[in-house]
Amino acid sequence: MGNYLKKKSLIYPLVTFRILFGGLMAYSAWRFVDNGWIEKLFFEPDFFFKYYGFHWVSYMGDAWMYPLYGIMIASAIGIAIGFFYRLNTILFFLTFSYTELLDATNYLNHHYLVGIFALFLIFLPAHRAVSLDSRFGLVKGSETVPSWCIDVIKIQIIIVYTCAGIAKLNSDWLIHGMPLSIWLPEHTDIPILGYFFSLSGMGLFMSWAGALYDLSIGYLLLWRPTRLIAYSLVVIFHLLTYLLFNIGLFPFIMITSNMIFFSGKWHKRFYSWLSLDSASGSRHFVPRFSRPLIGAFVVFLFIQAILPFRHHLYEGDVLWTEEGYRFSWRVMLVEKVGLTTFYVNDRATGRSSEILNCDYLTTFQEKQMSIQPDFILQFAEYLSEHYVKEYGFVDPVVTADAHVALNTRTSKRLFSPEQDLLSLEDDFKHKDWIILAER
Amino acid sequence: MRFWNFAGFILALALLISCNNDDDLKCVNNYDQSVLLTNLADNVIIPDYQKLDESMDSLTLELSRFKNDPDITRLLQVRSAFSSAYLDFQNVSQYQFGPAELVSFRSAFNNFPLNTEELKENISSGVYVLDDIERYDKGFPSLDYILYGVGASPSEIVDFLMANGEYIDYAEEVVQHMVEKLDFVLSEWRVEYRDQFIENQGTNAGASLSLIVNNLNENYEISKRDRLGIPSGELTLNFPNPDLVEAPHSQLSLDLLKVSIRATIDFYLGRTDDGTNGEGLDDLLEFIGAEKDGRSLNEIIQEQYDVILQTIDEIDGPLSIAVEQDSDDVIEAYAEISRQVINTKTDMSSVMCITITYVDAPSDTD
Numbered sequence: 001m002g003n004y005l006k007k008k009s010l011i012y013p014l015v016t017f018r019i020l021f022g023g024l025m026a027y028s029a030w031r032f033v034d035n036g037w038i039e040k041l042f043f044e045p046d047f048f049f050k051y052y053g054f055h056w057v058s059y060m061g062d063a064w065m066y067p068l069y070g071i072m073i074a075s076a077i078g079i080a081i082g083f084f085y086r087l088n089t090i091l092f093f094l095t096f097s098y099t100e101l102l103d104a105t106n107y108l109n110h111h112y113l114v115g116i117f118a119l120f121l122i123f124l125p126a127h128r129a130v131s132l133d134s135r136f137g138l139v140k141g142s143e144t145v146p147s148w149c150i151d152v153i154k155i156q157i158i159i160v161y162t163c164a165g166i167a168k169l170n171s172d173w174l175i176h177g178m179p180l181s182i183w184l185p186e187h188t189d190i191p192i193l194g195y196f197f198s199l200s201g202m203g204l205f206m207s208w209a210g211a212l213y214d215l216s217i218g219y220l221l222l223w224r225p226t227r228l229i230a231y232s233l234v235v236i237f238h239l240l241t242y243l244l245f246n247i248g249l250f251p252f253i254m255i256t257s258n259m260i261f262f263s264g265k266w267h268k269r270f271y272s273w274l275s276l277d278s279a280s281g282s283r284h285f286v287p288r289f290s291r292p293l294i295g296a297f298v299v300f301l302f303i304q305a306i307l308p309f310r311h312h313l314y315e316g317d318v319l320w321t322e323e324g325y326r327f328s329w330r331v332m333l334v335e336k337v338g339l340t341t342f343y344v345n346d347r348a349t350g351r352s353s354e355i356l357n358c359d360y361l362t363t364f365q366e367k368q369m370s371i372q373p374d375f376i377l378q379f380a381e382y383l384s385e386h387y388v389k390e391y392g393f394v395d396p397v398v399t400a401d402a403h404v405a406l407n408t409r410t411s412k413r414l415f416s417p418e419q420d421l422l423s424l425e426d427d428f429k430h431k432d433w434i435i436l437a438e439r
Numbered sequence: 440m441r442f443w444n445f446a447g448f449i450l451a452l453a454l455l456i457s458c459n460n461d462d463d464l465k466c467v468n469n470y471d472q473s474v475l476l477t478n479l480a481d482n483v484i485i486p487d488y489q490k491l492d493e494s495m496d497s498l499t500l501e502l503s504r505f506k507n508d509p510d511i512t513r514l515l516q517v518r519s520a521f522s523s524a525y526l527d528f529q530n531v532s533q534y535q536f537g538p539a540e541l542v543s544f545r546s547a548f549n550n551f552p553l554n555t556e557e558l559k560e561n562i563s564s565g566v567y568v569l570d571d572i573e574r575y576d577k578g579f580p581s582l583d584y585i586l587y588g589v590g591a592s593p594s595e596i597v598d599f600l601m602a603n604g605e606y607i608d609y610a611e612e613v614v615q616h617m618v619e620k621l622d623f624v625l626s627e628w629r630v631e632y633r634d635q636f637i638e639n640q641g642t643n644a645g646a647s648l649s650l651i652v653n654n655l656n657e658n659y660e661i662s663k664r665d666r667l668g669i670p671s672g673e674l675t676l677n678f679p680n681p682d683l684v685e686a687p688h689s690q691l692s693l694d695l696l697k698v699s700i701r702a703t704i705d706f707y708l709g710r711t712d713d714g715t716n717g718e719g720l721d722d723l724l725e726f727i728g729a730e731k732d733g734r735s736l737n738e739i740i741q742e743q744y745d746v747i748l749q750t751i752d753e754i755d756g757p758l759s760i761a762v763e764q765d766s767d768d769v770i771e772a773y774a775e776i777s778r779q780v781i782n783t784k785t786d787m788s789s790v791m792c793i794t795i796t797y798v799d800a801p802s803d804t805d
Contacts, residue, residue, distance in 0.1 A: 176464040182792045185466060186643035200468055337794075339785045341777070351676045354777075356664065391676065403781050405789035408464055410731035411781055 005294065008284055009147040010264025011129045012271060017153060018126035020256035021117060022080025025092065028114075028249050029072040038065050041106055045362050047382050048103040049375050052426060057101040071095050079121065082131020084138075086122070093118040104375070105368045109331050110250035116156060116304075117257070123293055124149050128285050130276045141278065142285030149287070152297050153260050156304065158218030163308040163329040165214030170319070172334070172439065173211065177204030178407040179335035187244055213237055221261040234258045245332060316436040319406065322372050323431060338370025339411070340402040342380065344387050348394035355383060371404055373414065373431055380421035398422050412437045466792035470726050472640040476647050478709045478717040480633050486712055487530040487702075488625045494524040495618050502614060506607045509600060511593045518586050522691060525579045529698040533658035533706055536650040537636065538627035545658075546572040547620045551665065552683045553580035555588075562609045569616045577613050580686070585610045587688035642792045649793045651706070651720070656784040659703050663776050666696045670762050671769045679766065681759040692758035697751055700776070704744050707783070720787065729790040736786055743779045750775045 032038065043062050050057065060068075072095040078088030096118055100111055125145050127133045134141035172178040181203025188194040196202055213233065220230035238251035259267075271277040287293060311324030318324055319334050342355035357366045360382070369375040380398040387393040398421045405411040415433050424433060498520040505513040528548050535545050547569070554575040561567035561576050569577050585606050590596035600606050628636075639647045664674070665685065670692075672679040684692040704710070709719025721737045729736035750772040755765045762769050788794065 172464070178464060181466050182642075185468060185641060185792070188641055189643070198468065200465075203466075335794075337785055337789060339781050353676045354668070354673050356674060403785055405785050408466060408789055408792055410729065410736060410786040410790060 005146065005148060005290075007147040008144040009150055010268055011125070011143055011145045011285075012264050012267035012277075013260045013262060014124060014126045014145065014150050014153075015130045015271070016267050017257060017260045018082065018121065019080050019130070020259070021121070021253075022076050022078070024249060024252055024256060025096075025114065025118075026073050026076035026080065029069050029076060031249070033066070033069050033073075038069065040362070041103065041364075042099075045103065045105075045365060047360055047365075047379075049105050049365065049369070049378050051101060051104045051107075052374065052428070054101050057098065059102055065099075068095050068099065072099070082127035082133050085127035085131060085133050089118065089122040093122055103365075105365045107326055108248075108250075109329055110247070110253060112327060113160060114253065117153070120153060120156070123287070123297075124152070125285055125287055129278075130271055135278070140285070141282045143277075143280055143282050144284045146286060146290070148294060148297070150260060152301065153257070154222065155301050157257060157260075158222070159301070159304050159308075160329050161214050161218040164331050165211055165216075167308070167328065167330045167333055168207070168211040168214060172319070172407050173207050176407070177201075177207045179333075180204075180207050180210070182335050182408060183244065183332075190243060193243070210237075221258060224263075227261060231258060231261070241332075247332075314430045315432075316430075316434065317439055320404070320437045320439070321431065321434050322374075325372075334407060336371045336404060336406050337367075337411075338402065338404040338414070340370045340376060340400050340414075342383060342398060342400045344383055344393070345397045345399070346387070346391075346393040346395060347397055351391075353387075360386075370402070373434055374426045376400060376402065376414075377421060377424055377426045384422055396422065406437075406439070466642065467727050470723060472648060473637055475709065475718045475720075475723060476637045476640070478719070479651065479706070480628070480636050482711040482715070482717055483706060483709060484531075484534055485625075485628050485633065487527075487534070488621070488628060490712070491524065491527040491531055492621055492625055494520065494527045495614070495621060498524045499611075499614055499618060502607070502611055506611065509597055509607075511597055514586070514593055514597050514600075518689070521579070521582055521586055522689065525583075525686065525689075525691060526694060526698050528579065529695055530702040530705075532661075532699065533654050533702060535658065536654050537632050538624045542620045542623055543570075543572045544620055544624055546578070548578045548617055549580065549685075550575040550578055551580040551685050552687070553584055555584060558584060558609075562603075562605050565605070569613065578617060581613050582610055583686045583688045583691075644794060648723075648791065652783075652788050652791065652793050655703060655706055655720075656780070656788075658699075659783065660780065662696065662699045662703075663773070663780070666692070666699065667769065667773045667776060670758060671766065671773050672762065673770060673773050679762040681762050684758045684762070687759050690757035690759065693751070693754060693756035693761070696758070697748070700744075700747060700751065704748075707740070707744075723791065724787065727790055729786070731782075731786055736782065736790065740779070740782045740787070743775070743782060747772070747775045747779065 042059070042065050048059065071091055075088040075091035075095065078084055079092060093115070097115055100106070100115060125142070128139060128142040128145065131139075133139045168174070173180075184197040184203050184206065188198045190197070217230055217233060217237075220226040221234070235255055238254050241247060242251040268277060272280075308328035311318035311328070314321060314323040316323070318330075319336075340357070342357070343352060344355060345352040357369070357379075361369060361379070369379055380400065384393070384396040384398050387396055399417055399419060400415075400421060401417045402414040403411040404414050413435055415435055419433050424431075498517070501513070501517040501520040505517045531539075532545055532549065539545070550572070552575065557574060557576040558581050567576065568574075585600070586596070589599045589603075589606065636647050639645070642648060668674045670680050670684045681687070685695050686692050707720050709717040709722070711717060721741065724737040724740075725735070731739055750768070753768045754761050754772055755768070758769070
């Protein structure tokens with residue numbers, strides 16, 4: 001173990017990771033602005049859903065959002081070119097996390113992964129070579145770093161794939177080929193490939209292929225004899241998902257970050273060819289506070305490895321209750337639609353009203369709310385406050401008629417329409433008011 | 440080598456399961472959508488537009504007759520043409536896709552409730568843009584006011600309209616505006632869109648089946664909310680809003696609601712004007728074998744439609760009075776209409792493997 005911690009590696013895989021990650025993130029933030037998503041996701045809503053424990057993250061106001069994204073883009077470019085690297089990694093992490101925490105509606109697994117990578121980069125010496133910092137002498141150039149600085153990223157990637165694979169080991173995915181059998185026939189217009197998507201066994205075949213890919217790819221990348229073929233699979237798999245699904249830059253995040261599995265020499269050839277390997281022959285760099293840092297990484301990765309399995313602590317099917325669903329690499333796992341109609345009632349006056357969700361939520365928020373019980377509670381709370389404030393409710397009761405349909409099934413009730421939602425508290429305990437559904 | 444053996448074994452297993460998959464959890468791909476789409480296009484949608492086209496022609500004619508020689512008899516003839524056209528419009532209100540979507544057909548015809556102030560402002564200033572879909576100053580609601588609302592009795596109205604000729608001019612322009620939209624939509628359906636519609640098969644978001652299910656539901660939910668929900672007070676703390684009913688002056692509200700619901704049923708069943716029940720969504724549901732709580736989803740939906748029609752029949756019209764004086768019946772009808780949404784919106788689209796696109800994600804998914 002002691003030997004492993006002292007083991008050196010060429011820095012170049014980390015450098016490639018830094019440059020491509022920074023570049024992609026700059027483009028990603030720009031794309032966000034360019035697509036008008038700042039207006040759609042932040043200006044339009046009157047109300048934001050929050051993550052448990054992060055209700056304190058408040059919206060700074062519309063005027064701040066464009067400058068914030070400006071900082072995000074600039075800091076991402078700073079990461080890519082390795083200029084004021086430490087400051088920029090911190091700035092990127094903070095701006096990115098802040099915008100993610102604003103509205104839990106927008107939760108995406110790959111954004112979560114970006115947040116983790118950004119956090120890692122703050123503490124990793126990825127700017128010690130092929131960077132403006134080292135070129136200008138702001139930091140001393142180094143050609144080697146401790147191997148663990150590169151391996152922590154590999155471990156994180158392996159955790160992501162493995163957990164995504166394990167999450168697919170459920171009967172809908174493996175026996176019914178759901179939800180891919182719903183989604184693939186929607187793409188029969190793609191040339192050549194489209195024909196295959198119309199075949200009836202295709203959803204199931206792709207489900208198995210996807211599960212096997214996720215379960216094995218991390219290890220195949222790790223093992224040198226299979227690495228090249230594994231990386232080809234990475235490219236094919238993720239480009240296919242890019243073609244089929246509306247998943248933004250996720251395929252490119254994975255295609256680029258997986259290059260970290262290639263050896264330092266493999267990466268170095270490229271930089272030598274560009275004459276960018278000026279750090280060649282320079283001294284070995286060991287991060288300050290190495291021991292506590294390694295300790296923190298170990299704890300973090302351990303949590304990462306067990307967090308996706310917390311749903312076993314809850315009763316019922318995680319795809320139905322959504323308890324333990326987030327932060328668990330459940331990617332493209334289910335086709336779920338809900339219909340939730342809220343009712344407010346003032347016990348003091350007997351006045352009641354059905355709620356039109358669209359008066360308060362964007363269509364996207366409504367869609368997400370209808371399938372996630374903790375959002376339903378948050379919205380009920382919001383409605384109660386709104387009716388107390390605007391309509392002078394004295395003793396409000398909020399109920400909802402909630403139905404959810406999963407993977408081509410007809411819908412089932414999520415909880416009793418009599419349930420007083422204001423009497424419930426969102427916490428980490430099992431939500432025993434949810435009616436468990438058999439799949 | 441051992442790895443490839445293992446991979447081969449897994450592959451064989453996957454193929455085996457895929458061939459023996461006799462569970463009901465699947466998207467049907469052996470249903471011939473062209474029969475359904477052809478029936479809906481040729482026997483439901485296009486005839487509905489044609490019918491509206493005829494009644495709009497007679498409305499145009501009656502209006503110009505009245506303008507040339509206004510009297511009570513001619514006013515009553517215009518009104519009768521207006522009623523038929525308004526009722527016929529309810530059938531096509533739900534076909535808001537393809538050419539109709541392109542020209543914002545529904546808002547040209549029926550943005551309600553009318554903004555009377557805006558309407559008067561338009562007429563007196565003579566400056567307005569009828570194509571502005573955000574404005575509630577046109578279509579049948581504006582005619583409802585001009586033909587029924589500018590005086591207490593037909594003779595008063597005739598007097599008013601004779602003294603204020605610009606009202607009839609505005610009515611003619613509004614009708615002309617609607618006719619232009621309708622001409623475009625109908626000719627598109629006749630020339631090109633019919634074939635496109637029938638060929639556009641599959642389950643993706645832009646496919647005809649998805650357009651049908653989405654628009655049937657969207658129009659139905661508009662009916663639920665605007666025709667009954669808001670007037671009844673169910674959405675406004677039990678305070679009824681009699682003035683917000685559809686067609687408050689002509690008091691056609693209840694008839695319009697009934698026709699609108701019947702139109703939805705015909706669309707669902709693929710039923711033609713003469714009562715022939717052709718291929719419709721009901722047949723597709725039966726083909727899929729969709730069940731809910733052990734019962735046929737199609738049967739549940741049809742039974743619920745029957746209940747809805749019965750409860751609406753219980754209401755003593757006109758609706759603007761019923762929302763206050765017969766509120767129990769109104770509320771019950773509203774509750775039954777609401778109960779159907781889960782069946783046709785959530786369940787039907789789920790078993791048909793269609794996504795509801797009028798509530799869609801603005802950004803990426805994962």
